[in-house]
Amino acid sequence: MPRWNIKHTPRLFSDEEKEATSKKITEIYVQVGLPAFYVQVIFEELPHKALFVGGKEHTKFASIEVLHIARxxxxxxxxxxxxxxxDSILNPLFEKKGIDWEYFVGESDRDLWKINGIYPPESGSALEKKWIDTNRPSKL
Known part of the structure; x- marks a missing residue:
């Protein structure tokens, strides 16, 4: 599971930009052999006066948490x-809009992760290949 939590100030991204960005992010992981459904991208628009940087409201800011468990x-x-x-995904989008941003990547142990109550299969296993092909978790 890579999960991207993108918290941002109001009205920074259109629906089309969110969808295109999430597809580009997903492709990073598909290229290294993860099932596409492992990837979650969550855009969370924060209300006015909800995001402060250095103690001051920032009106064009995105804070991004990337969490890795699958790999x-x-x-x-x-x-x-x-x-x-x-950077190749975020920089062009954010720079053209004059948005400031920060991101970090956190990693966790794989044995602390389940999907639909199932421990995901081992990397490169036949079952993981089935998950990739069907783009869904399954017990068998």
């Missing part, structure tokens, strides 16, 4: 490559 990085080169992919 964790093993090497610094993987981390750098991932951040470069993230």
């Amino acid at each position: 964790n990085f093993q090497h610094a080169t993987q981390k750098k490559a991932f951040l470069n992919m993230v």
Whole structure:
């Protein structure tokens, strides 16, 4: 499960931008062999006077939490490559709109994760390949 929580000030993104961005984010993970349905992208528009940076209201800001459980990085080169992919998606969109943003990536142990009450299959297993093909979790 990669989950992206994108909290932002009002009216920064259109529905079309949200959909296009979520598809680009999903593609990062599909390229490394994750089922597309593992990827969650949540846009949360915060109300006026709900986001402060340095003690002052910021009217064009996005705070992004990226949580990884399905796969964790093993090497610094993987981390750098991932951040470069993230930047290639976020920077063009945010810069053209004059938005300030910050993101971080957190990782957790895979054994603390279930989907529909099922422990996800091991990476690269036949069952995971079935999950990829059907784009759904299943017990068998």
